[in-house]
Amino acid sequence: MASGFCENCSRLLKDVAVHLRRVCREFGQKISDVFRELSQCTCIRNTPDRSFPRRKTTLHLLHDHETQLLNQESLQTLSRLAASEKPDLQMTAAVYYLHLSHNLTSPLPDAFMEPILALLFSSDLDVQKTISLSLVNLLVKNNVCKELAIEMGILIPILELFQSGDPTAQCHSCACVAMLASSESNRDALMVDGIIPLLVLARSYDPPVQQSAAWALLHLTQSDWSMRILCQAGTIPVLVLLLQSSDSEVQFYSCTALCNIAAVQEHHPKLLSIGGNYLLKSLVTLMSSSVQKNSAQACRCLQNLSKNVLIQEQLMELDCVLPLKTLLKTSTPVWTKSALTLLSALSSHPPNNEALLNEGVLDVMGHLLHHHCSSSVIITHSSKIITNLSSSCMGQQAVMETQCLSGLLGALVSPALSDETLMLVTSCLHNLMTWDPLKSKLSETVTSEQVSGLVKLSEQTGNLQLSYNCAVIISKLEMTGEIIQLLRPHYITMSEYLLVFLKNKDVKFQHLGIVTIFNLKKDGDFSTLLANSELEVQLWKVHAQTEETRRLLLMIQPISPSCLNP
Template identity: 75%
Template sequence: MASGLCENCSQLRELTAHLRKVCREFERKIRNVFREFSECNCVRITPERSFLRTTQELPSLRLLNDDETQLLSQESLQALNKLAVSENTGLQMSAAMHYLHLSHLLKSPLPDAFMEPVMALLLSTDLDVQKTISLALVNLLVKNNVCKELVIEMGMLVPILELFQSGDSAAQCHSCACVAMLASSESNKDAIVVDGIIPLLALAKSYDPRVQQNATWALLHLTQSDGSTRILCQAGAIPVLVLLLQSSDSEVQFCSCTALCNIAAIREHHPKLLSIGGHYLLKSLLTLMLSSVQKNSAQACRCLQTLSKNVLIQEQLMELDCVLPLKALLKTSAAVWTEPAVTLLSALSAHPPNNDFLVSEGLLDEVALLLHHHRSSSAIITHSCVIITNLCSSRMGQQAVMESLCLSGLLGALLSPGLSDETLLHVTSCLNHLTTWSEWPGHPLNLSAAITAEQVSGLVKMSGQIQNSLLSCNCAAIISKLEMTEEIIGLLRPHYITMSEYLLVFLKKKDVKFQHLGIVTIFNLKKDGDFSSLLADSELEVELRKVHAQTEETRRLLQMIQPLSPSSVNP
């Protein structure tokens, strides 16, 4: 019967079948050779050679065996113990290869008893054996098949660190990776810093990119602890890490930048970070921000943001024209890359001397776009609001806000799904701040013309959330400043009853701020006859009269007190 395959596929099937046949024949010949070799009298001369025959006959040590139960059997353990302590490097390599095979297949934790042969193989005098077993150990550590603390307790760190001095790049690469994995455990850091820091710093300057990567990776893990970070800095790690920012390897750049970010989080290290002349660290980080590798540019920005808590560093960053690369990061589509840049700009805008320059660089236009394009990111929205508020401290900033799309961006953010009350508080605070100077001649910030029915509904709803008094107050304040045009009246009328409810609560509060806000809102709403009709003889009007009576009584009592003359207050 025809196979239904085309000519090419038929040829491929025939080739596959032929290869299978060849492989089976090759395997049969290999087994025959090893069987004849093991039976040879030459092999039987020494006990070790006799043992070779035994180990070759052990099913548990055949590399083609993928059965985890047999790989971890007691028979395998006994054989590995004997092979590992043998003086024959060939037998040692057999054990090391078995562990390498095991490290790829193992899915369950390696029993502690199987770690004893590993220690013996690390102490081998043969570099190839050491390279093989250290690679196997890396695999086991990466997959969490072995306990990191047990490796240290068994004393394996010493032979691992000794491989640093081997001069072999593969051995150095594997041993560095081992140390990096061990350093990821908090309890191991103290043991590693005692003897490992200086060798790691030396290997971090290796010409082999793999060695450099693993050494920097290990140093990164050590900076995740305050104690080991302090020792690292004392040992001279900062100049090495700063130099690695210029590496041609992107992974080395990322690890060194992240390590410097961890160091910068501790202010006591700032003098050492800045002690390298010519603003070298800041310049290197700004250069890295322009990297085509986005995770590196974002990480450099995070490092600068951590450093920017120092006002002196802020001034130096502005001198180095940091705004250009920051604006480039703002244009990235992914929020994870944009957040570090907007966070740093938020910190820079908090320093008033920077503001006019930030405005002149068109930062408010970029922030407005962020509000439109990243409405699901609380961090971006929050820091954008901070920037707008800070930059509005000058007439130049106010003018730029009115000419930008910031207002529509803020209003749009009110309806962003999933935002926390804290983020909404920033949005409404910024909007309320903008409305305090909304009637600039010639450039009015026309909130009433920009707001939509959905946004009005959202403001009314949040105004009624009395349990969050700040958010409620902000939203009610924005509503109170709306110009009662026909359009706004049409948007507010469906909410008059709801608004009356929260205004009644405001008037009943002892906080004068809420009472004032309630009165101002009622005064504005009374411009619509429908609201005036609703107010007449209502509970809200009764409460309004009570507030009026209390105010009059307070005024009368104050008049009873003879005011102090200015001369008696300021002699």
């Protein structure tokens, strides 16, 4: 996968960076005083290496310029401090790295990674916590090459910190694993020894530890291979249990990880093998969360699972429609789209439709069409849902009582919609107009601007099917006085596209042209325009061809249909 992060992950990493900066701020404020005192302390003189100049122990930390922070003298000093057996000297180097990680704006030179590795192997837990926090900060800011860190063997002491029993150390180590896992080339190495310790920490009762472990597991689900290993190692039950966490971030990480797993259909049996529909119940409950990002993520996970008809039926039994309707009313388009996509899948299964209609789904669709008339995704799914739900008399009546018709007509004049979306809108309108009450309702509802939009789309030759759909809608308009007034300004344009239809070799276009002309001739003005026009000449040509075809068929005495279908 690409090394870039999606919008959610970028936001999460920024949150972590803010948290780390907050943790480091106190160090940053005190660091000058601390090292000024360290430089005066006599214990520094007790280093076994007598060539170690005392003045270097300050490491020039009073300077913030990166060329001074990262010069060769600093590297030599850090290496000696890290190799010392004295915890206080090791801590000097660890705090230096903490200061460095907080202020560095350029990549850390590869040579400076060696002291970090040595400090991670320290026997002093405080040193390990400080240097691991520094490493997290460097990884978050992309100051360290993740691949190089793995090659150096940095994963070994990081994974050992899992077993330290110290919540702070475990948080730091989980964060390191999560950041290292964000590089696809590192995931294989992380899988070997990292999964079981992560699963143990995910069950921790300490919220920060649980959060860090869930975050690390999430990153490991971004590769098909590592995802498969995770599933084999028993990660799914752990992630499902984390959905019940009292921490909203843990819920989000675990739900996102499950969403990634659910996107691969081969994992569905394991996801659904937990008894009593436990996963589905947990996700439906999470959809009702007051934390909307969690609601939306649960919806996406259910959407990935809903390709199975049996699962759709189970979701309907679990009353999933109410939280979906709540999501549809949010002001965040990406969450609205998640709910619409799942509803579209549910409405494609006819046995679900009565329940969806009873829940007032079409009323919500009408509202969405009026408030998101420029969103292709929302209009696309809304059109599909309306088409699916209007297949019954109950659904057609519901369309009559909602804003669906006016919303679909309004979408026709939106300049932001693609031809593909307009195809779905016009197909939906065409389908609705096969029912006489809806045809009358549409004829009463359509506006001058919408008629102009239909005519404009009917005359385009780049997309014949879209042109056909729009012309069908026009042909079905009831020629009332109001409709005639709306159509009259467009008679010349309509004559032009009707001429194209009559010349088309496809019989359905010819038939549509004839039906439309028959309807328009109810207005004397159009009859006058038609007289002696090229359109009328072409109409007689089609008539003559049809008569010739009929005469030829009579000559050969075509086989009776009953002979073809005994």
